[in-house]
Amino acid sequence: MSDTEGDSAAEGNAAYGKKSFKRSKSHFSDRVTADGRDGWPVEAGRYRLVVSRACPWASRAVISRRLLGLEEALPMAITDPIQDDRSWRFTLDPGGLDPVLGIRYLAEAYEAREPGHPGGVSVPAVVDVPSGRLVTNDYQQLTLDLATEWRDLHREGAPDLYPEALRDEIDEVAAGVYEDVNNGVYRAGFATGQKEYAAACEGVFGRLELLSQRLARRRYLVGDTITEADIRLFTTLVRFDAVYHGHFKCNRHKLTEDQVLWAYARDLYQTPGFGDTVDFDHIKRHYYQVHEGINPTRIVPLGPELSGWLTSHGREELGGRPFGDGSPPGPVPEGEEVPPAGRP
Structure with a gap:
């Protein structure tokens, strides 16, 4: 990779x-x-x-x-x-x-x-x-x-995910997310030295703390709409408790134990285009059954409980417009629906 x-x-x-x-x-x-x-x-x-x-x-x-x-x-x-x-x-x-x-x-x-x-x-x-x-x-x-x-x-009403006026800020935020979070969980999970693991794990949670502070006062990472930066953070957060907390030993705390990031992740999950693409069954089976060096038994854990992803998040109070001047996407196309086994 x-x-x-x-x-x-x-x-x-x-x-x-x-x-x-x-x-x-x-x-x-x-x-x-x-x-x-x-x-x-x-x-x-x-x-x-x-x-x-x-x-x-x-x-x-x-x-x-x-x-x-x-x-x-x-x-x-x-x-x-x-x-x-x-x-x-x-x-x-x-x-x-x-x-x-x-x-x-x-x-x-x-x-x-x-x-x-x-x-x-x-x-x-x-x-x-x-x-x-x-x-x-x-x-x-x-x-x-x-x-x-x-x-x-693009469809009519498609959001601008990479608005020109915000690109420098999006790139800066996304770079930190990539280094410490997106790639950081892998560096922690695949480390075979204590020092290397500890440094990666500290980097993950240090960056998550900074992101939590940033998102405590704003609904989205950059501007008042969903951008590329939110997409890049979401794909790690949605996998955090299911695989990275246990499988990659990023276990200082769970996503559900950070009030801000857990609400932010639920907000995005419940936004059309995010949660309707997530298959928790595929996620868990891939990580636990393919990474045999980390999990030689290939046993897939039963948890975590997923119903919390559908609970109220209260992030609307921070304002923001998910799709800007646009509109949400329509129904998931036939044949692309996530099977029931992969949903909360």
Whole structure:
């Protein structure tokens, strides 16, 4: 996994056994843009977004796509949360084949792009449907491009997730969230040295304390609407008690024990486009069954209790407009609903 690359269990397991966890650099960082300057122009229906609902990096793209109304323009494939030695696979689809790409493993799209490529096979990934080739796995840039380069294909009333006037502040906040929270939980979880684990864990909770203080007086991280910064923090918070608290030993306290962050996370979860993309079943089974270096028994815990995600949060009192001058997304498209096993 890398600074610009999503989840790859093989690399995560390989990292276990080293004292500290470090992400490698992304190998495929092409961009799909309005002017097609990398050779990949924005075009409705041309590309397929491959994700795992278990992966926090992929979940950013799933949430952004839904909030912006890009479901028809950018169709989505959902992989099995459990990987084998060839990584992400399409065993949730009939016959174990992605119905559009016609492949069993995401690795086949990587190989079509560059045979024998270095590095792991990660999600999110954008695949060019006509050629079957991987376009990009640069999850950091992907959601920014969905918000900006894909604007002509946004739904009517789509929010501005990366407003130009706030980009410097969003980038600054998101950088701290990434270093200490998004990636910090992994550095704590995969550390095999006490010193390295302690430093990562302290970084996680130090940053969470700062974020809690910031959010005590404002509904959203930057400005008065939902932005890219909120999406990036949410995907870690929603997994915190389910996997990071126990599995990654980030157990100074639970999310539910921080009054501000727990209310903030519930507020977002109950906002259309957030909670309706979260599959707790996929999340738990992936982390506990794939990371065998951390959990060799592969036992998936029964808890935590999830009903609290649907309780009142009271954050409306802080004001703010979730979608700015826009509107919430419509119903979840048929076939993309989270199964009952993954919901509170």
